[in-house]
Amino acid sequence: MRRGLACIALLGLLAFVSTHGPLAGLSVVRVVPETKLKLTLLQRLLAQRQSLDIWKEPACVSCAVDIRLTPLESDDVTSALKEHGFKPTILIDDVQLLLDYQRNQLFKRRSAEFDYGQYHTLDEINDWILNKTNVYKSLTLLFNITKSYEGRMMTGLKISTPSQFTKPAFFIMGGIHAREWISPATAIYMFGQMLDRYKIDSDITKMVDMFDWYLLPITNPDGYAFTWTGDQNRLWRKTRSKHGLCYGVDPNRNWDIQWCETEGASKDPCSETYCGPSAFSEVEVKGVAAFLQGIKGLKGFIDVHSYSQLWMSPWGYTRNLSKDFQQQDAASAAATDALHKVYGTKYAHGSIANTIYIASGTSTDWAYGKIDVKYAFGVELRDTEKYGCLLPEDQIIPSGIETLQGLMALASYVKDN
Ligand SMILES: [Zn+2]
Incomplete structure (x- = not known):
């Protein structure tokens, strides 16, 4: 719970940061295969797209699968997922925002x-x-x-x-x-x-x-x-x-x-x-x-x-x-x-x-x-x-x-x- 609140607070901060940068628009989507059949289907779908960056592979029924998508990949992959009955949700809306936040933290520091x-x-x-x-x-x-x-x-x-x-x-x-x-x-x-x-x-x-x-x-x-x-x-x-x-x-x-x-x-x-x-x-x-x-x-x-x-x-x-x-x-x-x-x-x-x-x-x-x-x-x-x-x-x-x-x-x- 504490972590959940921290996330919300952080995302609040992020809302004020601009989103320009090499990874602007890059997102991470999550899908959860609810049945064994869906799991196999998802494994097959992803195997056909070897260049995708899978943060969390399809491993088990009801386990989350996280896929990082460029703006170019986003439409194609999310529609393919939806066509096959999956309900993709957004895990990270804009990776650049998280990076901006982390970089700002890095710059703030440096004691000996x-x-x-x-x-x-x-x-x-x-x-x-x-x-x-x-x-x-x-x-x-x-x-x-x-x-x-x-x-x-x-x-x-x-x-x-x-x-x-x-x-x-x-x-x-x-x-x-x-x-x-x-x-x-x-x-x-x-x-x-x-x-x-x-x-x-x-x-x-x-x-x-x-x-x-x-x-x-x-x-x-x-x-x-x-x-x-x-x-x-x-x-x-x-x-x-x-x-x-x-x-x-x-x-x-x-x-x-x-x-x-x-x-x-x-x-x-x-x-x-x-x-x-x-x-x-x-x-x-x-x-x-x-x-x-x-x-x-x-x-x-x-x-x-x-x-x-x-x-x-x-x-x-x-x-x-x-x-x-x-x-x-x-x-x-x-x-x-x-x-x-x-x-x-x-x-x-x-x-x-x-x-x-x-x-x-x-x-x-x-x-x-x-x-x-x-x-x-x-x-x-x-x-x-x-x-x-x-x-x-x-x-x-x-x-x-x-x-x-x-x-x-x-x-x-x-x-x-
Ligand atoms: Zn690792």
């Missing part, structure tokens, strides 16, 4: 200190890592994975507290989809708290001591940097490698597991879910995979996305459940229950294919299927209904606080199972 309640550029995030590794020398290590396609170093932060025993490891990666800014922002908040409140807060201390923690905040640095280069690029999702006339591969369809074998990945280089010319074609994905393979005792893994509020375990490529599903899903339930207790934010949980949609070549399937990380998850953060990939900054810290509670519960479960 890193503000966890703001979105940050890649350089600012890398500075934060440097700063943390300088301040907490005995607890942290900076690690480099590889250089991206455009030559940006992929840098992460490891937290490892003193222990007489070798600890299991937990790896969290954010920002694999460039436009999902809440992903790195939430992960950075959590790691910041894990350091700043170590030995101050007993729950955090216990959690930090359980594992060696790895954070790679930005898994797709070229894409992320690109989203900061102007409104027209803010909604970029993929990497920035070039393939014929189009740019980018979906880095979460590029992992070497059932690569591009299902309908949940596209062979069209212009599609938002393009799987790439080959598995691991993306230097960033290949680099992270090699790094993960090198971590001894890796027991937990989370690839953080937005949006939809879901905590998901393998498999993504098939609706069949994994042999460890019961425990994996119990871990998800522990996390989402703890998360829910903070502000009442509801997350669903289950296997990727049964919760969101079939997707092959994903990081989570790879971590579980290829390097035996039993507790591998794909998490979709806030929200579900209003902002999609353009979550306002005032939700970063609440998202960080609740997700940290979820992570604590998850860590305890994973440690004991």
